Amino acid sequence: MIEIPRIPLGQGIEALIEWLVDHFAFATKAFSKVMETGLTALQSALQFMPPWLFIIIAAALTWWLTRKRGVTLLTLFGLALVWNMELWAATTSTIALVIISTLVAILIGVPVGILAAMYKPVDKTVTPILDVMQTMPAFVYLIPAIPFFGLGKVAAIFSTVVFAVPPAIRLTSLGIKQVPRELVECAEAFGSNRWQRLIKLELPLATPTIMAGVNQTVMLALSMVVIAAMIGAKGLGGEVWKAIQRLEMGNGFEAGIGIVIVAMILDRVLQKVGSRKNGK
Amino acid sequence: MAKIEVENLYKIFGPHPKRALEAVRKGATKAEVMDKLKHGVGVNNASFQVEEGEIVVVMGLSGSGKSTLVRCINRLIEPTAGSVHIDGQDVTKLDDKGLRELRLSKLGMVFQNFALFPHRTVVDNAAYGLEIKGVDQATRRQKALESLELVGLTGWEDSLPGQLSGGMQQRVGLARALALDADILLMDEAFSALDPLIRSDMQDELINLQEQMHKTILFISHDLDEAIKLGDRIVLMKDGAIVQIGTAEDILTHPANDYVERFVENVDITKVLTADSVMKKAKALGYINSDGPRASLRKMKIAGISSLFVIDKGHQLKGIVYAEDCSEAASRGERDIKSILKTDLKTVQADTPAMDIINLLHDLPYPLAVVDDMNRIKGVINRGALLGAIAERGVN
Numbered sequence: 060m061i062e063i064p065r066i067p068l069g070q071g072i073e074a075l076i077e078w079l080v081d082h083f084a085f086a087t088k089a090f091s092k093v094m095e096t097g098l099t100a101l102q103s104a105l106q107f108m109p110p111w112l113f114i115i116i117a118a119a120l121t122w123w124l125t126r127k128r129g130v131t132l133l134t135l136f137g138l139a140l141v142w143n144m145e146l147w148a149a150t151t152s153t154i155a156l157v158i159i160s161t162l163v164a165i166l167i168g169v170p171v172g173i174l175a176a177m178y179k180p181v182d183k184t185v186t187p188i189l190d191v192m193q194t195m196p197a198f199v200y201l202i203p204a205i206p207f208f209g210l211g212k213v214a215a216i217f218s219t220v221v222f223a224v225p226p227a228i229r230l231t232s233l234g235i236k237q238v239p240r241e242l243v244e245c246a247e248a249f250g251s252n253r254w255q256r257l258i259k260l261e262l263p264l265a266t267p268t269i270m271a272g273v274n275q276t277v278m279l280a281l282s283m284v285v286i287a288a289m290i291g292a293k294g295l296g297g298e299v300w301k302a303i304q305r306l307e308m309g310n311g312f313e314a315g316i317g318i319v320i321v322a323m324i325l326d327r328v329l330q331k332v333g334s335r336k337n338g339k
Numbered sequence: 340m341a342k343i344e345v346e347n348l349y350k351i352f353g354p355h356p357k358r359a360l361e362a363v364r365k366g367a368t369k370a371e372v373m374d375k376l377k378h379g380v381g382v383n384n385a386s387f388q389v390e391e392g393e394i395v396v397v398m399g400l401s402g403s404g405k406s407t408l409v410r411c412i413n414r415l416i417e418p419t420a421g422s423v424h425i426d427g428q429d430v431t432k433l434d435d436k437g438l439r440e441l442r443l444s445k446l447g448m449v450f451q452n453f454a455l456f457p458h459r460t461v462v463d464n465a466a467y468g469l470e471i472k473g474v475d476q477a478t479r480r481q482k483a484l485e486s487l488e489l490v491g492l493t494g495w496e497d498s499l500p501g502q503l504s505g506g507m508q509q510r511v512g513l514a515r516a517l518a519l520d521a522d523i524l525l526m527d528e529a530f531s532a533l534d535p536l537i538r539s540d541m542q543d544e545l546i547n548l549q550e551q552m553h554k555t556i557l558f559i560s561h562d563l564d565e566a567i568k569l570g571d572r573i574v575l576m577k578d579g580a581i582v583q584i585g586t587a588e589d590i591l592t593h594p595a596n597d598y599v600e601r602f603v604e605n606v607d608i609t610k611v612l613t614a615d616s617v618m619k620k621a622k623a624l625g626y627i628n629s630d631g632p633r634a635s636l637r638k639m640k641i642a643g644i645s646s647l648f649v650i651d652k653g654h655q656l657k658g659i660v661y662a663e664d665c666s667e668a669a670s671r672g673e674r675d676i677k678s679i680l681k682t683d684l685k686t687v688q689a690d691t692p693a694m695d696i697i698n699l700l701h702d703l704p705y706p707l708a709v710v711d712d713m714n715r716i717k718g719v720i721n722r723g724a725l726l727g728a729i730a731e732r733g734v735n
């Protein structure tokens with residue numbers, strides 16, 4: 060029988076990651092530093108605020124953004140319930156992580172999406188990578204985060220960003236490519252250069268689509284932040300994780316309900332904001 | 340020197356245009372190139388010129404290469420071979436910056452589906468070219484408002500395009516091109532998306548505007564009626580090649596080949612053209628009760644005509660007097676024109692077809708009066724006006 064040698068795929072990837080860890084330590088250190096600073100600032104701001112104040116502000120913001128009584132009440136009572144379940148610290152920690160991860164994902168995703176729309180080679184490189192990224196199970200992203208950042212919140216942010224960035228890239232690029240050909244021709248016929256065409260025509264028209272991408276990014280970030288509890292993200296996901304390990308069903312469910320509440324609020328608010336932009 | 344000179348222009352679509360170009364130059368047809376080489380022929384050896392102040396209409400069936408041709412002129416599409424000169428400058432040799440400057444200084448463009456930016460107000464749309472040109476905010480608003488006024492859109496400047504009807508949107512498109520103050524307007528099926536009545540209005544308006552502006556206009560159309568109405572000359576295209584260039588009359592009377600003939604035979608001028616579309620306002624009219632032979636003579640002299648239609652106070656047509664009869668009557672000392680009035684006039688109604696008018700006019704020593712049901716005079720038609728109408732305005 061002929062023996063087919065096993066292809067050392069795993070070893071190769073391991074070697075690659077080791078090499079990256081060795082040679083890009085400066086970058087990972089810088090990333091850690093920035094993320095930790097940002098996260099600490101945001102978290103202490105959120106936790107410094109008395110919960111009732113936070114809840115009122117959140118409800119007011121919801122009303123201002125959606126003008127929907129239902130969603131506003133959901134925010135009000137949902138967050139109150141979370142407070143009542145003594146999950147407040149975990150919730151604000153999760154929210155802070157989602158906010159930071161989303162910001163980073165958008166900061167990376169939108170420009171990459173723009174570049175992909177503008178330059179064919181970028182598009183051709185990015186698209187297959189995104190395809191792979193979006194079929195990979197979320198857990199896999201946790202693994203490389205650890206050698207780079209160790210266990211903890213920065214590793215959680217890293218894997219969350221990687222997991223949440225694809226829709227931001229895809230929908231930004233899509234939004235720009237969707238601009239009608241005649242409008243693009245018109246911008247050119249009236250002497251616009253590539254940059255002017257982007258700023259004055261393509262980005263304004265792509266905004267609703269980009270916003271849809273941002274919505275998806277936020278939702279993905281939330282789901283990943285929960286999973287990232289396994290590598291030390293703490294927060295609501297951490298509560299669930301703890302409950303699983305100790306087989307405390309009640310606590311696990313309570314934390315789960317907390318996650319559902321945060322997810323529903325974010326989803327409803329973002330959808331409303333997105334559709335309002337679209338309707339204009 | 341012509342304003343626009345297009346010489347031996349080719350556009351081949353596809354990844355390797357060189358070989359297809361060779362084949363086309365050797366005489367391969369569009370279909371053959373598509374079959375054998377899998378390349379599209381957009382424009383095939385087009386040469387023509389547009390003089391300053393002229394309206395040239397490029398016409399042809401769908402897919403005949405009209406849009407491609409006009410886009411090669413401002414290089415929205417890169418020509419494969421050949422040259423385009425504007426004011427003597429070879430457009431095909433310009434670099435990016437030169438090209439953008441040329442577009443902004445000389446080439447206003449109007450698009451079929453208006454191509455207005457939906458997120459910008461009407462005035463900001465109209466000011467777009469000026470904005471790119473770097474004109475300051477106040478000046479460009481001012482200029483944009485002026486050109487909006489020119490197309491009759493004053494008061495709409497702060498609306499969004501979506502709030503306007505199709506005809507109004509296309510006026511904005513026109514205003515945007517006019518605001519640039521470019522000498523040349525490229526209009527790709529600018530009126531094709533409009534419904535017939537509005538379309539006809541826009542054509543009239545373009546003719547009016549052109550009388551004030553004297554732009555050089557290259558107008559694309561797939562509609563012969565429109566071409567005849569607007570074009571000083573017409574360029575007819577088929578499969579990317581130009582099959583005939585000439586005035587409407589040339590093309591109607593001497594079609595270059597079967598293709599043109601088939602194009603032309605769809606237009607039944609004599610049916611569509613009616614008295615009211617070719618008549619002119621009478622240059623002078625005599626009044627039966629107040630004008631004597633001398634006054635009538637004087638009116639004819641001022642207007643440069645040799646016969647005068649005579650009406651009563653209610654504008655009813657009473658007859659016609661001739662210059663020689665008037666001068667004889669005057670020398671006889673008569674004070675009245677009733678004695679020399681010829682009353683057995685031939686008249687036509689507003690909806691009389693052109694064919695009948697041509698026959699009537701043929702052996703008539705005086706112009707033809709157009710009257711309504713009450714025999715009130717509406718206008719006059721002379722031979723010159725009729726031919727002029729066929730040649731320059733054609734079917735209305």
Ligand SMILES: Nc1ncnc2c1ncn2[C@@H]1O[C@H](COP(=O)(O)OP(=O)(O)OP(=O)(O)O)[C@@H](O)[C@H]1O
Binds near residue numbers: 352379404405406408
């Ligand atoms: N970008 C392109 N790629 C490939 N082929 C093209 C492209 N643009 C146009 N063509 C082809 O070139 C030919 C001429 O097209 P063009 O759009 O100039 O026709 P047109 O006369 O403007 O037609 P219409 O009246 O439908 O607007 C057509 O056969 C078309 O299929």
Ligand SMILES: [Mg+2]
Binds near residue numbers: 405528
């Ligand atoms: Mg076309």
